[in-house]
Amino acid sequence: MSNVTRLTVRTAGGSYPITVGRGMLGAVGTLFSLDRRTLVVTDEGVPRAYAEAVASAAAKPLVVTVPTGEGSKSFAVLEMLCRKILDAGFTRRDCVVAVGGGVVGDLAGFAASVYMRGIDFYNVPTTLLSQVDSSIGGKVAVNLDGIKNCVGAFYPPRAVLIDPDVLSTLPRRQISAGLCEALKMAATSDAALFSLFEEGNAEERLEEVIVAALNIKKSVVEEDEREAGLRRVLNFGHTVGHGIETLAGFDENEATDARENGLYHGECVALGMLPMCSDAVRARLLPILRALALPTSTALPKDKILAALVHDKKAEATGIGTVFVDKIGSFRFETLTVSEIGARMDTAFPQK
């Protein structure tokens, strides 16, 4: 392995190292303390070899494979995991490792956070989206009655291992969608990373993009672990994006035919950024999105998107917190009414 980058995230909830490097999965035994009972949680969509690499480095591994998709983020699956490790005799001194995308990390991390009031948690994200985003920040959760992450905790991992080699099994469209989350961070917080995208080098210099995105997220999380303020900057593109995702998204882990008809999370964010920036920023975003084969317009009716992005009546009354980018590498928070958001969408997605 040529380059290995090591970052340390420091928060009130605890400090933890993130190691980024090609081939690092083979060194998992030196990065995590696995000389104990180790629950390895993965899902059916993750190549089996990745979970096995972790299991073979553990003294007493127990691999549990959950069904792919958001459906696994449930109280029922959480209870099943806790019961499995109780039956296997796990004590407070044992640990949990997630090997998969955001669903697996959220679920396994939440199980680790509640079992015996918290046992060690490690994360090996295997999608680009989870490598640049959800594996760092300490948010874990399951869903309830269709509300994403309704029930969860802030529970930092002990360590995170990011091996870009595992991305080689991902389809190109999923790489683009993951890159869009890094592009989003570049737009608000890192003009140099944005330039790398403009030069068309993002995919080729993937490790560099991952490390840059992690550094942005690290600094945001260190300042605002509990999402009291600054952390909302990560929601750039997510207000309108969320509305679009509700209407046209699909579960990232669902069957291939669903993917063909629906939009990836990152694709929804691509669309969601366009109304929330100045004309000048939009003019720079559009060619990047096109080069990555990300969408730049939507046929969805504006009123339906607006209805979907309003979560509750209160939001309608008091306004919706959004993130706006006037100039690459900067941002401001802005509370907008639903109709103001609609007006911005008219600008970004003109009727043909």
Place this chain on the structure above:
Amino acid sequence: MSNVTRLTVRTAGGSYPITVGRGMLGAVGTLFSLDRRTLVVTDEGVPRAYAEAVASAAAKPLVVTVPTGEGSKSFAVLEMLCRKILDAGFTRRDCVVAVGGGVVGDLAGFAASVYMRGIDFYNVPTTLLSQVDSSIGGKVAVNLDGIKNCVGAFYPPRAVLIDPDVLSTLPRRQISAGLCEALKMAATSDAALFSLFEEGNAEERLEEVIVAALNIKKSVVEEDEREAGLRRVLNFGHTVGHGIETLAGFDENEATDARENGLYHGECVALGMLPMCSDAVRARLLPILRALALPTSTALPKDKILAALVHDKKAEATGIGTVFVDKIGSFRFETLTVSEIGARMDTAFPQK
């Protein structure tokens, strides 16, 4: 209200005030921030008026009454509570209040800790045991497959309200059992409080006992919130006590006929202290236990108690961590084998 005592517990997880005073339940609206959606969790055994006092002080109350007993500390009831408040539109800015004993506090606190990754939690303990013990310390949990507190969190409350007047509805036997938990703390950590018991004034000076016990627990918790070391002092009397409770205990909240035949938690602790102290300490403990009508001997076979107090095979191999009191107001940790514990029981409970 004549005397009001206010303590502040300071831990890494957060600081919170504990207010102790007769009649304070009537002032709940000034002590807690209830100008929002407020889930009030209580159980069928708690006088309805107590939960109603809290509900009437809240802007938007929702009272949920769970069945009495440990059975309510389950994933199923936890999920039910989360669903109820989701349906009622609770956001991150709303709150939960527990009104009841340890079961209600543990359950409601855990629900508050996980809903939206944590909303404000307040506790109004209504049993003496929960007033002197479980309401302070930030441990919340549910049970899994018969393992108590298998799944939970460390989640400090925002504030605790302790009104000794609510104890007037408790039977005398339950008061004695609650006092025993305070006596346990006095034995290890507060010779003056122990003297108050010896003088036979504990029941009469209940508020003073509560405040003294809270101060002991506060200092222990402040030093060792996560139970890495010192906090184990609170387990004095609990090793043998737990074995006895497994065999002869009953659910504190079960039907009255079960109570008559079984032992209260505090009664098990009374018995559990006797083998774990010097002869001199035992000679001082016995008259206090008798005066409080707490048990001082057991007809249970020693080998059955020993089998019940060993939780897992590992404990048998590596020894069991216990707390020993040589002199009132002091303690030491000691790792004993099962047969060493048996020998101490022979001394404390001689065959007739």
